[in-house]
Amino acid sequence: MSVTFEDFGFNRQILNAIADAGYTEATPIQQKAIPPIMNGQDVMGIAQTGTGKTAAYMLPIIMKLKYPQGNDVRALIVAPTRELAIQIEENAKQFATYTGLRIVCLYGGLGPKTQKELIDKGVDIIVATPGRFMDVYLAGHIVTKTLQVLVLDEADKMMDMGFMPQINRILEVVPRKRQNLLFSATMSDKVNQLSANFLEFPTMIEVTPQATPAQTVAQCLYQVPNIKTKINLLKYLLDQPEDIKKLIIFCKTRYAAEDVYKFLLRKFGEKEVRVLHANKGQNTRINSINAFKNDEVKILVATDVAARGIDVSDVSHVINFDVPIIYEDYVHRIGRTGRAFQHGEAITFCTPAEEYYIKKIEKLIRQQITVIPLPPEVFVEETPYQERQDQAMEIDVQKRREDPGFKGAFHEKKTANQRKKFDVAHAKAGKPAARNNRPGKKAAAQKENRKRR
Structure with missing residues (x-):
């Protein structure tokens, strides 16, 4: 049975705004979170991105505050990134x-x-x-004594x-008597620790198993x-006639994002593609997001700075x-696609050095990702050579992470070559190829003899 926003007892001003936004049915997180928040309880919500959790806490807050009153802040929402903060502000307005x-x-950034x-x-x-927030507070422009509600959004991020240090400082300067709301996509040990310090007898809401991708995403x-x-492969996929309405391409570094962006720029031009990463100025980042949202461009190349909170409902x-590398970021x-009950598709490119992280991600999401063979046209x-070496070194690091005693292919190869050189040198000098007669051992023995003297 579907639940509408009329069922929550919102006033006419809020219901009109919800209707203007085009929302009719409440999502599962909204159905479960809105009633206890309206009742003034502390709430901890675990929900994947794209499930409507911003509205789940924002609508009850607006209902609680009702109209402008006084000059000082009555509700504070803390978010990890500028992009998410701007997105929340837009929803709130x-x-x-x-x-x-x-x-x-x-x-x-400004x-x-x-x-x-x-x-x-x-x-x-x-x-x-x-x-x-702390900068403006310490400058004397924020008075917190009237604060009624404090929200930590994307707590895991x-x-x-x-x-954590900044969050603790904020908790020190806000009133002790307040309603606390914490929302997170995953329940890590750090989030658990934060919730214990932050929430009082909270109502726990988990609409999906932790860290599971939306069911609407293939x-x-x-x-x-x-x-x-x-x-x-990227060129091949973009050349296919399939309807890619909007596409976000995620890269792990800003250098990789720039390289992919330059490639796409040559292929499509500025009218089709923008790039978003931490090295871009704040205005450039906002303009890139707005151009993508407003259908001015079809493709956004981004690092994980854009992985959370960018609510563009029609990303296909x-x-x-x-x-x-951070598994939860997957x-x-x-979660940028398949939002608001729509279907989306997520495609991942994986090199041999990245297979380790795929196994960790599959363990986290508790499902296997379907492997598709490369099309013959690709x-x-x-x-x-250098990339092959880098991949081999990365795989060694991964194996050492799982087994601290693992010496690595590079280590073994180097040791074997050293032994061969020692043996050849000793053979030329007419000495036996003794393992104990290496420079390192010899120097240590000479040092020990000097101490005895």
Whole structure:
């Protein structure tokens, strides 16, 4: 039985805003989270991205605050990245259209002057990244004594990014008596620890098993030998007549993202593709996201800075050009498609050095990703010597991670070559090829003799 937003007892202003946004049925996380939040309980919600959790906490907050009152903040939402903070602010303003509530977003990358001026005019809801919130607070522009609700969104990402000290500082400056809401896509040990310090007798809501991808996303995997073959495969997929309405291509570094972007720029031009990574200025990043949202461009190349919180409902495909090293990021990447009950497709390119991470991801999501053979039309490039060496070294590191006693192919090869050189040198000098007669052993023996003297 479907649940509509009328069933929650929202006032007419909020219901009109929800109707304007085009929402009719509540998602599972909204059905489970809205009633306890409306009742003033602390809530911990575990839900994958794209399930509507922003509305799940934002609608009850707006209902609680109702209209502008005083000059000081009454609700604070903390998010890990600028992009997510901006996204939450947009949703908040959309739902609060008919209430007059004053909403301010605080994030770095831009000068704080304008943000401070907006707060000084009076504010009801602040959406902020941890660092910028503390900067503006310490500058004396935020008074927290009237704060009623504190939300930590994407708590697992905040822990991964090392924001625990800033979160603890925020908890020190807000009133002890308040409602706390924590939302996360995964339940790591750090999130568990944070929830124990942050929440009081919380209502636990988990709409899907932890770290499972949305059921509306079809996943597949191509095994490729090297980066050049990845580019050839990408070109092949983009040349297919299948309807890729909107595509996000994820890369693990900004250098890889730039390389893929330059390739696509030559192929499609600026009218079709944008790039988003941490090395871009804040205005450029916002413009890239807006161009992608507004259908001005079809393809967005991004690092994991865009993996969370970018709510573009009609992304049809996600391509993992590189396999993410942080396993949970896989769930967030593919969560950019298949949003709001729509179907999407997630395609991953995997080299031999990345197979280790695929096994870890499959264990995390508790399912196997379907492997598809490379199409015969895709030209398989020969792996260059340096890339082959890099892959072998990466595989050695992975094996050592699983087995600390593992010496590695490079270590064994080097040792064998050294022994051969020693044996040849000793043979030329007429000495036996004794293993104990190596330079290292000899130097140690001479040092010991000197000590005895």
